[in-house]
Amino acid sequence: MKRVSLTQYLVEEQRLHNSIPAELRLLIEVVARACKSISHAVGKGALGEVLGSAGSENVQGEVQKKLDVLSNEILLEANEWGGHLAAMASEEMETIHPIPNRYPKGEYMLLFDPLDGSSNIDVNVSIGTIFSVLKAPEGMGEPTEQAFLQPGTRQVAAGYAVYGPQTVLVLTTGDGVNCFTLDREMGSWVLTQRDMKIPEDTREFAINASNTRHWYPPVTRYVNELLAGKTGPRGKDFNMRWIASMVADVHRILNRGGIFMYPADAREPDKPGKLRLMYEANPMAFLIEQAGGAATNGTQRILDIQPKKLHERVAVFLGSKNEVERVTGYHQQ
Ligand SMILES: O=P(O)(O)OC[C@H]1O[C@](O)(COP(=O)(O)O)[C@@H](O)[C@@H]1O
Ligand SMILES: [Mg+2]
């Protein structure tokens, strides 16, 4: 079988299909290179002294792991001098990061969750990086936080890397979803799955069930019906998986279907869920929709949400279309 590298794939998209501008192609290549570096660091584990806590907190008040900080630095450093960006924003940084004046600037803005699944770092379970690309508003001048507050429909590219048994990069530029596997010996990303599609129906769901007592009624009803299995209203048995790394749960769903839920709950009524709209929900929703699935916050399509702040949180229901529509419907009753 002819091997197609990420570079070849992107050049083809740019030249033959005219679907991505050259600048965006180069930007994606820089992000992929940074993910390769993060993958190397992850792979070293204790030998590279990358495990454990960094002894600091991020803007969400979460304890930062060494790898959260390192991955953030790798992404910032790789992308700063590329010349394709106006600014970056990260789950691990309180405010936006404009490209320093000593570097050339571009028209795109990059957002990322540098290390997703931090609680799994030290136990050798799959973790990842999630990213989203927006265009800077025309005539923006100095980058501002306001410029980032665009709904997910405006993303021009999104993707994630999973650092697991294999390192993979899953990407969309609005023309389907493709998966690249890192050839660790050659150091190159090889196209291994074209046009990934999520089945509309599923028998698998993912939710952190330890929060059951805090859920609101639509989620309780939906999950109880799944748990009732064959003898319940759904008339079939469902299986459950929860990895606690969104990247790994979403990767499973892209490969074999399923529904992923992180609902808002009564623990913190003021917070609409745990996951972050700009760094986690929007890029994943873009990928899921491009693969034929659906993504809502229970009442609204995630990609239509107008963000009000950079670190906004959101409830997430995503994956196989018919299940996402069902649980969303329960919120409307
Ligand atoms: O520990 P919980 O509450 O089950 O949450 C798990 C979720 O939190 C996250 O780890 C949040 O990501 P970070 O590791 O980037 O903070 C998701 O990847 C995952 O789905
Ligand atoms: Mg995350």
Ligand SMILES: [Mg+2]
């Ligand atoms: Mg993170």
